[in-house]
Amino acid sequence: MKFLVCISNVPDTTTKITFTPDNKEFNKAGVQFVINPWDEYALTRAIELKEAQGSGTVTVINVGEADTEPNIRKALAIGADDAIRVNAKPTDAFFVAEQIASVAKEGAYDVILMGKESIDYNGFQVHGMVGELLGIPTVAPAMKLDMSGNTATLEREIEGGKEIVEVNTPFVASCQQPMCEPRIPNMRGIMTARTKPLKVVGPVGSGARTEVAEYALPPKKQGVKLIPAESAGELIKLLRNEAKVI
Amino acid sequence: MSVLVVVECDNGEVKKSSLEVASYGSQVAQLLGTTATAIAVGVATEANLAQLGEQGISNVLYDAEPRLKDFVNGAYTKLIAAAAEKEQAQVIVLANSNIGAAVGSRLSIRLKASLATNVVELPKVDGGKFTVRRGAYSGKALADVVLTGDRKIIAVKKNSIEALHNAGQTATVEQFSAQLSDADFADAPKQVVMQEQAGGVLLPEADKVVSGGRGMKGPEHWSLIEDLAKALHAATACSKPVSDADWRPHHEHVGQTGITVSPNLYIACGISGAIQHLAGVNSSKVIVVINKDPEAPFFKAADYGIVGDVFDVLPKLTQAVKELG
Missing domain, CATH: 3.40.50.620 (HUPs)
Structure with a gap:
């Protein structure tokens, strides 16, 4: 079975977010980039399923410029077999979805996995766009994924519960916990990753449908009002009379 | 059009x-x-x-x-x-x-x-x-x-x-x-399983949330969170270490890799306020933090705070809500 896992290159979760002086772009200076944490579930689960099946391949795809390659190598070190980088700036979800759909079609992948969303853009869009571009089902967000032959059984999170969904390959799923325990690379993986194939291709498609005009930071809090623990009940009065939220 | x-x-x-x-x-x-x-x-x-x-x-x-x-x-x-x-x-x-x-x-x-x-x-x-x-x-x-x-x-x-x-x-x-x-x-679900919501309020839809962290010291103490939530008609939530330790189900995990909430009132009990947790709650209108460590980073993101032991403070809050009627 052929798995395609989509990974994003995102600022580490502890990053303090700042922008360039014109507020048009994220300020990358001094920021460490990681594999999008949601995508790690997709990657690890694909590797686990491949191992359970005893055959098949896991290909990683990233839409990004050359500075994303350290994290593509990391994905190879975790256990992916090969990688494709679409050499372009990931301008919006639609642009990225067109790249993934094109690669997926050409490679005839059976299972296309990605994280629920990226922690930078927070779009939660690419999965459905890829599914629709390819005319195949999407299950999002998936908390569990098991395969039996060409049939997958997934648990899809809904507000307040879950749905059990069965789909046949090919399909797209966007992944979140508790799907698996994301793996970290071991020394052997890091050594072999250096020689695994990483193909660079050019972008396709009709371009982005959205443009970021400006970024802003959320308004700052006024500062905390402390209430002594002995008179904790006072807090409730403040919440009613001052903040007016209860 | x-x-x-x-x-x-x-x-x-x-x-x-x-x-x-x-x-x-x-x-x-x-x-x-x-x-x-x-x-x-x-x-x-x-x-x-x-x-x-x-x-x-x-x-x-x-x-x-x-x-x-x-x-x-x-x-x-x-x-x-x-x-x-x-x-x-x-x-x-x-x-x-x-x-x-x-x-x-x-x-x-x-x-x-x-x-x-x-x-x-x-x-x-x-x-x-x-x-x-x-x-x-x-x-x-x-x-x-x-x-x-x-x-x-x-x-x-x-x-x-x-x-x-x-x-x-x-x-x-x-x-x-x-x-x-x-x-x-063709992609209809085979089965739909709804989870029991503590207090009957659905977290993603809630306008008030009471959330617990590691400071609650164990799942056996969650009745303190649930009692306050019930009195306020709020949903319950938790931090990542709590759901990772299986004290609470995953769907209650609020934070960068859990769900993002933006209620009118978010009460954080025994949560230190790691940046990943703040990411999931910082669009809440009013944030209340209860923590015995006055240096907990969450106080910087809060509107109201109580420096004190959650085991002592929570019952007092629940009582005060009930008295308010």
């Missing part, structure tokens, strides 16, 4: 987030000088749909096909696309929910539309330029995004828009059929 809003219903009732979506859509319609129509999904009653007039909706389309009771991605997408064609909708507004995101992303391809999710404010329309403000960087930033396509799909973040209540206004309700076939239900 009109605005189409997607209204999610559950047990006959319109979800709170969909009342916000309807209000958003009718205000966009006003900006564009047109009217707003709704398409309802899930189990609805005609009386409740007619009440969407209070949110400024003039007409509601409803397909009574029984298989639309549960979410089915293929069927919902086709239904909403058909409604959008019927209405010649220029703007489609839905909730930034698991249903809204799944349908909205497919629709954007089918209708060749620009899509913005996680939207927190009404759009700015300046000539032909249509700009929306959305949350980005896991709540740590906002982005103004221009939707360059002729058609636009907007998924509105929960609790970010005040629902309108124009008392007495009613909408007409119109039966609508998208001629769905068996193939459209």
